[in-house]
Amino acid sequence: MPEQTPLYDAHVALGARIVDFGGWNMPVNYGSQIEEHHAVRNDAGMFDVSHMTVVDLRGAAVRPFLSRLLANDVGKLREPGKALYSCMLHHDGGVIDDLIVYYLAEDWFRMVVNAATREKDLAWIRAQASADGPTLSERDDLAMIAVQGPNARQKAAGVLPPEQAAAALALKPFSAAGIGELFIARTGYTGEDGWEIMLPAAAATAFWGRLKQAGIHPCGLGARDTLRLEAGMNLYGNDMDESTTPLESALSWTVAFEPQDRDFIGRAALEKQQAEGVARKLVGLLLEGKGVLRAHQKVICAAGDGETTSGSFSPTLGRSIGMARVPAGCGGECEVEIRGRVVPAKAGKTAFVRNGKAVV
Amino acid sequence: MSDIPADLKYSSDHEWVRMQDDGSAVIGITDHAQGALGDLVFIEAPEAGSIFASGDAFGVVESVKAASDVLCPFGGEVLEVNSALDDTPELVNTDPYGDGWLIRMQPGDAAELDGLMDAAAYEQFLEKEA
Numbered sequence: 001m002p003e004q005t006p007l008y009d010a011h012v013a014l015g016a017r018i019v020d021f022g023g024w025n026m027p028v029n030y031g032s033q034i035e036e037h038h039a040v041r042n043d044a045g046m047f048d049v050s051h052m053t054v055v056d057l058r059g060a061a062v063r064p065f066l067s068r069l070l071a072n073d074v075g076k077l078r079e080p081g082k083a084l085y086s087c088m089l090h091h092d093g094g095v096i097d098d099l100i101v102y103y104l105a106e107d108w109f110r111m112v113v114n115a116a117t118r119e120k121d122l123a124w125i126r127a128q129a130s131a132d133g134p135t136l137s138e139r140d141d142l143a144m145i146a147v148q149g150p151n152a153r154q155k156a157a158g159v160l161p162p163e164q165a166a167a168a169l170a171l172k173p174f175s176a177a178g179i180g181e182l183f184i185a186r187t188g189y190t191g192e193d194g195w196e197i198m199l200p201a202a203a204a205t206a207f208w209g210r211l212k213q214a215g216i217h218p219c220g221l222g223a224r225d226t227l228r229l230e231a232g233m234n235l236y237g238n239d240m241d242e243s244t245t246p247l248e249s250a251l252s253w254t255v256a257f258e259p260q261d262r263d264f265i266g267r268a269a270l271e272k273q274q275a276e277g278v279a280r281k282l283v284g285l286l287l288e289g290k291g292v293l294r295a296h297q298k299v300i301c302a303a304g305d306g307e308t309t310s311g312s313f314s315p316t317l318g319r320s321i322g323m324a325r326v327p328a329g330c331g332g333e334c335e336v337e338i339r340g341r342v343v344p345a346k347a348g349k350t351a352f353v354r355n356g357k358a359v360v
Numbered sequence: 361m362s363d364i365p366a367d368l369k370y371s372s373d374h375e376w377v378r379m380q381d382d383g384s385a386v387i388g389i390t391d392h393a394q395g396a397l398g399d400l401v402f403i404e405a406p407e408a409g410s411i412f413a414s415g416d417a418f419g420v421v422e423s424v425k426a427a428s429d430v431l432c433p434f435g436g437e438v439l440e441v442n443s444a445l446d447d448t449p450e451l452v453n454t455d456p457y458g459d460g461w462l463i464r465m466q467p468g469d470a471a472e473l474d475g476l477m478d479a480a481a482y483e484q485f486l487e488k489e490a
Contacts, residue, residue, distance in 0.1 A: 017395075017398075028398075028425070029398060032398075032399055032453075033398050033399050033424050033425070034399040034424060222398065222424060222425060226424060290402065290404075291402060291404070291422070292401060292402050292422045292427065294426075294427065312424055313401040313402070313422075313424050315424070320401075320402075339420065339427070
C-alpha cells in the first residue's frame with residue numbers, strides 16, 4: 001500500500017488524478033497538467049512535496065561531518081538559514097542522491113533528500129557517522145508545500161500574519177528561516193521564484209486551503225516535471241544515478257574542489273576522472289522535428305551515440321525538450337530515434353526557461 | 361464519471377467506433393482514455409490508403425506524460441485522417457467524440473465489428489478495470 005501525505009484527502013477532494021510515485025500516492029494533476037504548468041510560469045502554483053524526506057542532523061561535529069559527506073562545501077554556509085544544493089557521492093564518484101542542506105545553527109543542519117531514495121540515503125549517512133558524530137532525526141512530523149511562480153510569494157504572504165509575512169518576504173534567494181510554526185525557504189524546483197514551506201503535518205490541510213483561497217493554483221507532479229525540465233534541473237534516477245558522476249551530469253558547478261584539503265567522499269574518483277578526461281556529458285535537447293522526446297531514446301551525434309535521460313513536451317516553448325547523456329564531443333545538430341523514426345534535434349545547455357522567459 | 365455516448369461501439373483498448381451510412385467507420389479514443397492520458401501534445405497518424413489488420417497499431421497519441429499506441433478495432437483501409445490534429449491535438453481532450461476523431465476506415469470484414477462493446481458493456485468494462 002503506497003504511503004499518503006497529510007494532504008491526500010485534500011487532493012482527492014480537488015479531483016486529483018492520483019498515481020503511485022516512489023511509494024507515495026501523489027497527485028499527478030488536478031485536470032490539465034499544461035494549465036498547471038502555465039499557472040506557475042505566469043502566476044502562482046502550489047505543490048504538495050510532503051513525500052520528500054526531511055532529516056535534521058544535530059551535534060557539535062555536524063559541520064565537519066557534512067564537509068566530508070557532501071560534494072559541495074558546507075563551508076560556504078556562513079549565515080544561519082543559508083541553503084546549499086549538493087550531491088552525496090559514493091567513493092567511486094557515483095551519485096547516491098542530490099539534496100538541499102540548510103545551515104540553521106552550528107549544531108543543527110537540515111537536509112531534504114528525495115523520497116524514492118530515502119532508505120538508502122539514511123543508511124549511507126548513518127554508516128558514515130562515527131559514534132561521536134551527529135544524531136539524525138527524520139522529520140516525518142512535517143508536511144511541505146512548495147509555492148512557485150512570479151506571484152507566489154506575494155499571494156502566500158497574504159495568508160500570514162503581518163509580522164510573519166514581512167519576515168518571509170525579506171528572505172533572500174536560497175535562504176530560509178523559522179517563522180512562527182513555519183519553516184520557509186526561498187527555494188524551489190521550477191525555475192521560478194517562490195518558497196518551500198515546511199509546517200506541522202496537522203496544520204497542512206488548513207494552510208493548503210488558505211493558499212488556495214489566496215488564488216494559488218494546486219499543481220501536480222506532472223507539471224512539476226515539465227517545469228523542472230524546462231528549468232534544466234536534473235531529476236535523480238533519470239538524469240543521474242549511482243552509475244554517473246556529477247561531472248557527467250552537468251553538475252560540475254555543485255562540486256567544490258576548493259579548498260584543496262577538504263577530503264569529501266568521492267573526491268579522489270572525481271579528480272581521477274577529471275585528469276583522464278570526462279568522456280560523457282549531460283546536454284539539453286531541443287527537438288526540431290515532430291514528436292516527443294522521452295527517456296531512453298537513442299541520440300545520434302557525429303561524436304558517437306548517446307541516450308536521452310528525460311524528455312517531455314515543453315508547454316512554454318510549445319515543442320519537445322529533453323536531456324541526454326552523450327559523448328563529450330557532441331554539440332549542436334544531432335538526431336534522436338523516436339520509435340523507429342529519426343528526428344533532428346539540437347544539443348546545448350540544459351536550461352530552456354528561467355523566470356517565465358525562454359532562454360533558447 | 362466519463363462520458364460514454366449511447367450510439368457508439370467501443371473496444372477494450374478504449375477506442376470508439378461510429379458507423380457511417382456508407383459502411384465506413386470513424387474511430388477515436390474515448391473520454392476515459394483522453395482523461396487517463398492527460399493533455400495531448402502530438403498525434404502520429406497513418407497515411408490515407410494504409411491497410412491494417414485488427415489489433416495493429418495505426419497511430420500514436422502522445423500526452424505530456426506518455427506515448428500510447430492506438431490499435432485498430434477491426435481490419436481495413438484508412439480512408440481519411442483528421443488533419444486538424446496536426447496543429448491542435450488538444451481537440452482529442454476537449455471533444456473526444458467530435459472534432460477530436462482520429463481516422464475513418466473502410467472495414468475489410470464487417471463481422472469484426474460484432475466483437476465491439478455497446479455503451480452499457482463499455483461502462484461495465486470501465487467499472488471492472490477501475
